[in-house]
Amino acid sequence: MELLHVDSEIKKLVDSLTGANNVLLSYVHVKIAELDWHKQELVKQIAELTVEAISPEQVNQISGYLDTWDSVSFDDKRRVVDLMITTVAATSDSLNITWKI
Structure with missing residues:
Protein backbone atom coordinates (compact mmCIF):
# COMPACT_ATOMS: atom_id res chain seq x y z
CA MET A 1 0.00 0.00 0.00
CA GLU A 2 2.72 2.43 0.96
CA LEU A 3 4.60 1.69 -2.28
CA LEU A 4 1.49 2.62 -4.29
CA HIS A 5 1.17 5.83 -2.27
CA VAL A 6 4.78 6.81 -3.02
CA ASP A 7 4.27 6.10 -6.74
CA SER A 8 1.12 8.23 -6.66
CA GLU A 9 2.97 11.11 -5.00
CA ILE A 10 5.74 10.96 -7.62
CA LYS A 11 3.14 10.99 -10.41
CA LYS A 12 1.38 14.01 -8.88
CA LEU A 13 4.66 15.91 -8.70
CA VAL A 14 5.58 15.07 -12.28
CA ASP A 15 2.10 16.13 -13.45
CA SER A 16 2.52 19.47 -11.64
CA LEU A 17 5.56 20.39 -13.73
CA THR A 18 3.51 21.88 -16.58
CA GLY A 19 4.08 25.62 -16.52
CA ALA A 20 6.26 25.47 -13.41
CA ASN A 21 8.84 28.15 -12.64
CA ASN A 22 12.44 27.43 -11.60
CA VAL A 23 11.70 27.55 -7.87
CA LEU A 24 8.88 25.04 -8.19
CA LEU A 25 11.00 22.83 -10.47
CA SER A 26 13.77 22.82 -7.87
CA TYR A 27 11.32 21.88 -5.11
CA VAL A 28 9.76 19.12 -7.20
CA HIS A 29 13.18 17.73 -8.10
CA VAL A 30 14.18 17.47 -4.42
CA LYS A 31 10.83 15.96 -3.43
CA ILE A 32 10.94 13.37 -6.23
CA ALA A 33 14.47 12.39 -5.20
CA GLU A 34 13.28 11.89 -1.61
CA LEU A 35 10.26 9.86 -2.71
CA ASP A 36 12.36 7.77 -5.08
CA TRP A 37 14.80 6.96 -2.26
CA HIS A 38 11.85 5.98 -0.04
CA LYS A 39 10.44 3.83 -2.85
CA GLN A 40 13.76 2.02 -3.28
CA GLU A 41 13.87 1.32 0.46
CA LEU A 42 10.34 -0.11 0.33
CA VAL A 43 11.24 -2.32 -2.63
CA LYS A 44 14.29 -3.56 -0.73
CA GLN A 45 12.17 -4.34 2.34
CA ILE A 46 9.64 -6.21 0.20
CA ALA A 47 12.45 -8.25 -1.37
CA GLU A 48 13.84 -9.11 2.07
CA LEU A 49 10.41 -10.19 3.29
CA THR A 50 9.97 -12.31 0.18
CA VAL A 51 13.24 -14.11 0.89
CA GLU A 52 12.02 -14.95 4.35
CA ALA A 53 8.82 -16.33 2.83
Missing part, protein backbone atom coordinates in the same frame (compact mmCIF):
# COMPACT_ATOMS: atom_id res chain seq x y z
CA ILE A 54 10.61 -19.07 0.86
CA SER A 55 9.91 -22.32 2.63
CA PRO A 56 12.50 -25.05 3.28
CA GLU A 57 10.55 -27.29 0.90
CA GLN A 58 10.95 -24.71 -1.86
CA VAL A 59 14.68 -24.48 -1.15
CA ASN A 60 14.96 -28.27 -1.45
CA GLN A 61 12.96 -28.23 -4.67
CA ILE A 62 15.17 -25.49 -6.13
CA SER A 63 18.28 -27.42 -5.15
CA GLY A 64 16.92 -30.48 -6.94
CA TYR A 65 16.23 -28.45 -10.06
CA LEU A 66 19.73 -27.01 -10.09
CA ASP A 67 21.23 -30.49 -10.09
CA THR A 68 19.32 -31.38 -13.29
CA TRP A 69 18.84 -27.90 -14.80
CA ASP A 70 19.31 -29.00 -18.43
CA SER A 71 16.39 -31.42 -18.22
CA VAL A 72 14.02 -29.21 -16.18
CA SER A 73 10.90 -27.97 -18.03
CA PHE A 74 10.60 -24.31 -19.00
CA ASP A 75 7.70 -23.79 -16.54
CA ASP A 76 9.74 -25.24 -13.68
CA LYS A 77 12.71 -23.03 -14.62
CA ARG A 78 10.38 -20.02 -14.59
CA ARG A 79 9.14 -20.98 -11.11
CA VAL A 80 12.72 -21.19 -9.86
CA VAL A 81 13.50 -17.77 -11.33
CA ASP A 82 10.34 -16.33 -9.74
CA LEU A 83 11.51 -17.60 -6.36
CA MET A 84 15.09 -16.36 -6.72
CA ILE A 85 14.95 -13.06 -8.66
CA THR A 86 13.20 -9.81 -7.81
CA THR A 87 13.96 -7.79 -10.95
CA VAL A 88 15.97 -7.96 -14.15
CA ALA A 89 16.96 -4.68 -15.81
CA ALA A 90 18.63 -5.00 -19.20
CA THR A 91 19.99 -2.35 -21.51
CA SER A 92 22.22 -2.60 -24.54
CA ASP A 93 25.19 -1.97 -22.23
CA SER A 94 24.36 -3.81 -19.02
CA LEU A 95 22.34 -6.44 -17.21
CA ASN A 96 21.32 -5.93 -13.58
CA ILE A 97 19.69 -8.77 -11.63
CA THR A 98 18.26 -8.16 -8.15
CA TRP A 99 18.31 -11.46 -6.29
CA LYS A 100 15.92 -12.40 -3.51
CA ILE A 101 18.53 -14.61 -1.88
